[in-house]
Amino acid sequence: MQGYDLIIWDWNGTLLDDLWLALDVANRMLEHRGLPTMDQDRYREIFDFPVSEYYRRAGFDFDREPFESLADEFIAGYNARLRECRLHARVPRLLEAFEREGTAQSVLSASRQESLIDALAHYELTGYFGSIAGLADHFAVSKIDAGHRLLARSRPQHPVLVGDTVHDFEVADALGVDCILVGCGHHPMNRLRATGARVYESLDDLPLPM
Incomplete structure (x- = not known):
């Protein structure tokens, strides 16, 4: 990472x-x-x-x-x-580690924007993210347009998208950013590996910053 x-x-x-x-x-x-x-x-x-x-x-x-x-x-x-629902076990440690390193972090979700903001507040995660990008409704069509707007606001030099579905890979590809997929969510490992992206079994395997 x-x-x-x-x-x-x-x-x-x-x-x-x-x-x-x-x-x-x-x-x-x-x-x-x-x-x-x-x-x-x-x-x-x-x-x-x-x-x-x-x-x-x-x-x-x-x-x-x-x-x-x-x-x-x-x-x-x-x-x-x-x-x-609970956060995956390593989430607080990961977010804290990248914040401490000075790496900017954002959320890009197919959830409705208002619901996403409420959920992040409930789990006390809002402060970790410089940008929170959801959709205008809950019909979960695609995150690509929201991703373009997020990048336009953030203007990073070398971003990476971390997700759990093939669509996350498709979004990363459309945005021209690197992609890391984790097998702890809504798609199995065989579907994730077929994308050719870097794939980890779970967030437990994601390398922490030095």
Whole structure:
């Protein structure tokens, strides 16, 4: 991680351990509709961006219910229990270490901006980040435009994006920045390795600054 002047962290699945909650809320929705539920392996294989494609793969029928209504239901169930989630174990130590080193840090998330700000405040992380970039809604289409705006504000020389999904790699590629992926979130290691990015099993393996 040495040599970077800005670390752009993804939020869900990367810093926040919310895989179990996303799966549980989705399974409750599927069960309510009489549809087959998913185990964690199935979820991680089909989860994707835009999330509307993941909803289709999970079995939801947009001819019966529009994606927007399903997304509203999911986010209501997710937000109601968000504070049951914990940060991944090494997060405070990592953020403190990079702050102490003088490396700038930001968050780039597919979460709605207001929800992201509230969540970071709840977990007492706001002060670590010079920029917090979410989306205007909770439909999680893409983070690329938000990433461009973040870079325009920050103007780093050598940034890196740290995330947990193939979309994080796609975002980094579109932004022209380096990418590191961690297998502790919403995509399995085989999907992450297929991108060709540098991949670690978890944040525990991410090198701390000297």
